[in-house]
Amino acid sequence: MATPHANPTDSTAPDAHIGVDAPLLPADVASNAALGAPAFSPLYQQIKSLILRSLQAGEWKPGDMIPSEFDLAARFRVSQGTVRKAIDELATDNLLVRRQGKGTFVATHAEQHIQYRFLRLLPDASSLEAQGPAERRIIECRRLRAPAEVARQLDLRTGDALFQVKRVLAFSGTQAILEDIWLPGAAFKGLTLETLSSDKGPMYALFEAQFGVRMVRAVEKLKAVAADADAAALLGVEVGHPLLSVERLAYTYNDVPMELRRGLYRTETRHYHNELS
Amino acid sequence: MATPHANPTDSTAPDAHIGVDAPLLPADVASNAALGAPAFSPLYQQIKSLILRSLQAGEWKPGDMIPSEFDLAARFRVSQGTVRKAIDELATDNLLVRRQGKGTFVATHAEQHIQYRFLRLLPDASSLEAQGPAERRIIECRRLRAPAEVARQLDLRTGDALFQVKRVLAFSGTQAILEDIWLPGAAFKGLTLETLSSDKGPMYALFEAQFGVRMVRAVEKLKAVAADADAAALLGVEVGHPLLSVERLAYTYNDVPMELRRGLYRTETRHYHNELS
DNA sequence: CAGTGGTCTAGACCACACT
């Protein structure tokens, strides 16, 4: 047995099963140990990794329904409860979404009626005033070679191909956000200003559809800064005006960084919302 | 049965139990329904509420070990698995802390070696440079009557008694944070500048020890603002300098607001760290 | 050693959604 945990073939079980359907681990799971990983982990963690691997490999795409817990249990030769626990964790990580009566689905940035899942800027007036969809204007989209600092954060080498996108978001006619976005050239081959401009949904939904890149988590660093001439002009404020600087590093599956983004937010009538616990 | 869920006394069970130890719900749980709450909830949610009630009532204090899962299961007349699921959720909410082999404990802001659990300001240099403990200087601690806006956020009436505390935090000799804190007078009776000044640990740990008030979650609103004369003087920056404004509303058990806090952070060499998922 | 949380299984039944 690959794990040190209980296993129902133990002869001490009061209602001993015949050995026939003994839940031996399948090759997939056993290879986990054979792969040179000396660390034993609980079965459900191994199942979690296997599901993650399928997500990563694109076996199930964003929005797809994955097999039922029962099917997965059969496939991995474990009990439904074990699969359930694996899926539970993937669901709390927002990689999967459970819908009672329907099935379990791969999370997606599209068709989530909360338009921008990673955007935390909300109107101050609390806040049934649903801020209408942002108006977006792409300012430029160009190729360049990675500067050292950007390369470091994206796990690339200095000089590697990169896309840079610059855009402004506005709410009800007033500019609110100026963003600079850096993307690895290899993963986003063929990105153009036209593609970006013609798209209507969230940018991360486009990344899923066009490039098969799904952003699953991100880390942000916030600072208060003074607007420089460039930012002031694009956001319609005077030079020196306080802006909220939001530097975001976004990751795909398995903690691979795939986007660096620097936003400058106007916060006169909006705020960055955060919940602590 | 108070819930519409399965129950092992069903006669169809292959190894039918005698009715004697039928897991009927205890008075506590049953009263949940009798209390006029028409909404049925899963058993483990009811157990969760009961545990929460005990926490709130102070039956187990911060740092205490609560009864074992087995004991609680017996007390509530449910299976260990159901108690386990209730505790699982309370643990992910950071109300309880599980320690294998030892027990389950009430979470506390004291003796958590992560000194300030709600403070997200980190040094930019990433960041084994453990920023030494903050130097704290209380500027004032006074009683006042609640202005309308503060009263609204703290669920008080305008004019109710309030404490206001003003302090400055510094790291390695440089002022970094200016905070204004408002606390309901009723819950913090006897708070003095001396108490606050002589304390060494996190303020929230003092609140637990002195006033039995445990902060469990908080909501923050961030903006970029320009330093006014007062803030500039206390933080050692020039007027107009960009500062990160952090307005925090902190809650005890059951979503009762107990503190309003407005911080102004200098972010030249530090940043507010946030993780999205 | 005993006591605690952690993992795993097997099986029953409920609630929900679609057909």
Place this chain on the structure above:
DNA sequence: GTGTGGTCTAGACCACTGC
């Protein structure tokens, strides 16, 4: 009705902690 996730139980055994 059928199939899905959601709840609940009972019991076994493992892993860690401290006496």
